[in-house]
Amino acid sequence: MNHDDPDADHGARLRHTLNLETGKLSWRELQRHFARGAVIVVARELDLIDVAVAFAQDDQAQTKAWIAGAQVVQASDADARRWQQHNSIFWSLVVAPWVLVQELDAEASAGA
Numbered sequence: 286m287n288h289d290d291p292d293a294d295h296g297a298r299l300r301h302t303l304n305l306e307t308g309k310l311s312w313r314e315l316q317r318h319f320a321r322g323a324v325i326v327v328a329r330e331l332d333l334i335d336v337a338v339a340f341a342q343d344d345q346a347q348t349k350a351w352i353a354g355a356q357v358v359q360a361s362d363a364d365a366r367r368w369q370q371h372n373s374i375f376w377s378l379v380v381a382p383w384v385l386v387q388e389l390d391a392e393a394s395a396g397a
Contacts, residue, residue: 300334303341306378310374311375324360325359325360326358333376333385336351341380368388
């Protein structure tokens with residue numbers, strides 16, 4: 286850590302904390318969050334922790350860029366139907382009021 290830069294220390298601590306709070310959720314566990322409109326889908330090419338840090342720090346420029354590129358989107362009814370059909374499993378992280386998720390592929394889900 287860089288003790289000369291308190292913002293860098295805070296960012297590192299935030300990243301560490303968010304990393305510890307990341308976990309797997311089943312679609313069944315995620316449904317209630319979807320019902321309240323709180324599920325945000327993060328594209329697989331993005332790092333879930335990077336997105337969570339941007340949300341937690343209200344980094345609007347970065348968040349808007351991801352939204353514009355359809356890399357961060359609110360979960361849709363079509364997503365929910367597919368997740369229900371496949372009983373999907375997700376990496377997830379809560380950054381209140383949002384639940385950020387990345388769907389695991391079928392092989393990874395089978396081992397969950």
